[in-house]
Structure formats: structure tokens, C-alpha cells
Amino acid sequence: MGALREFATAKGIGFPLLADEGSHVITELGLLDRDLAAHHAAFGIQTRDNQLGVAYPAIFVLDEAGRVVAKRIKENYRAREGMLKLLDETVGVALTPAGPQRRAGTGRVDITVVTDSPDYVRWQETRLHLIFDVEPGWHVYGSPVPDGYIAVAVDIEAIPEVAVKRVELPPTRPLRIESVDEDFQVHEGRFELRVPFAVNVPQGRGSVEFKIAVHYQACSDAECLPPATLLFELSLNEAAAA
């Protein structure tokens, strides 16, 4: 009990931390981790006897009626999700990203790049947002794109320990341009790309830099601008251990 109280105080935790001594509730819920030794072994870790009562690293999101609306179980305790990402993806609660913002544009298109948080928590899945503002009357392309045009694309350069997942794009809308007699899939107005990533570094690595290149081509009904690339740099600090 003392350990939980110290932990709650040290981390500034305001919600209840419960102790399941003997793992009775964990076991009744079917969550006793029977694969702990194998998972540890994969990381080269020896399992101690006092660790054998832990649950799978599980997160359950419940609705107002107490029903499970989302469930996340990871293979190991290291890979958890940032709260902004979890709330957004499970219950559609979109909190404002708090990371450093970078903004650039080429006249018809403005792009703001921001992370969920200014810090990274090692191994925690979090997100990079790329918010496009395309001037009315103009559009940029999604895939598939006809020959000679380029679709929106993002390249992210960081150390190998930064695990970047596939860029998530919003749906395009079809657009027929009569003057060139072609059908396109376009993005218009304000839309957002999201890139999930995790920083899987050992403790003490310090700040981690990102170089982000965003490629696109802005066109209107009447003309196309040359393809553009905007470059962004940002850096995330290692979250302070309490």
C-alpha cells in the first residue's frame, strides 16, 4: 500500500491505483499473464518469482454503461499508448496536440506539423500530425494519381530507434477536371495526416530530432503549380522521470 501511495505522489496521479494482492481479480478476469517468462526471455530478462502474478498489459475503455468499447493488449509493458492517441482512437475525444508546432507554406497550401506532446515517453506510441490548409479553389492529390502528377507524401528521418508506422490519410473526394478530361482523387480545404510513432531508446538518450519532408502538388481547375516539398525539423525531449 505504501508503495502505491509513494508512486501516486511521485507521479502526481489523481485517479485510483488499486492493489490486487494475490492476483485474485486479475485471475477472475482472465488476465493473468501466463506468458510472462516467455516474453521476458525474448528480451533477455530473467523472470523473478514475485513477478509471476502480473496481468497482461491491458487497457480497457468502458462506455457510460460499463461496456467494453475498446481493448488494447500489447505484447509487452513497454509498448503503451499515449493518452491523446488512445482517447482519440477509442472514444473520439480529440484533445489538442501539445507538442512544438512548425508551420510552412507555399501560398496556396499551408502546413502545420505538431506532435501530441513536447516530450517522448520511451516506447509509448504517440502521433505526429500534419495539418494542411489548402486555399479554396485549389486541391492536392491523393492516390492513385495519374501520370505526371504527384500525390501527397511524407518522409520522416530520425534515428533507427524511432519506429514510424504508416501515414494515415483522410479519405479523398473524386474530382473530374473537364479541361484535361481526367478524374482525380483530391484533398481540399483543411485536412490532417497522422503518423503514429514510438521512440524506443534506452533511458538517458535525451532529445530526439525529426526531419520531416512533405511532398505535394497544388492545382486548381485552371492550372497546376510545380510539385513542392516543405521541410520541417523538430525535436522531442525525453519525458522527465518523476
Add this chain to the structure above:
Amino acid sequence: MTELDYSKIGPALGDQFPDFELPDSEGRPVSLQRWRRGRRAIVVFYRSAVW
């Protein structure tokens, strides 16, 4: 190591999450349903506050 089907572990999507009561960090009993009071909730299983 075989791949686990995590969807089969613990309460399933759509299930009512079972109620339980456990002591908090001050030793007070906390029941999930009474604490929730009809609000949405997130239940997180963590390893330890020590190791």
C-alpha cells in the same frame, strides 16, 4: 513463442466489464461501478509501482 490471440483474453468487446472491489493506495476499498458512477472509464493493468 507462439502468437497469442489477445482478443480472447479478458472481457470481450461489447461485454459488461465485471465489477470488482480492491483497496486503493490509502487502503480504502474501491469498486469499479461505484467509482465510475455512470461515467466512461479507462481500466489500465500495470505491473508494479516498484519494479
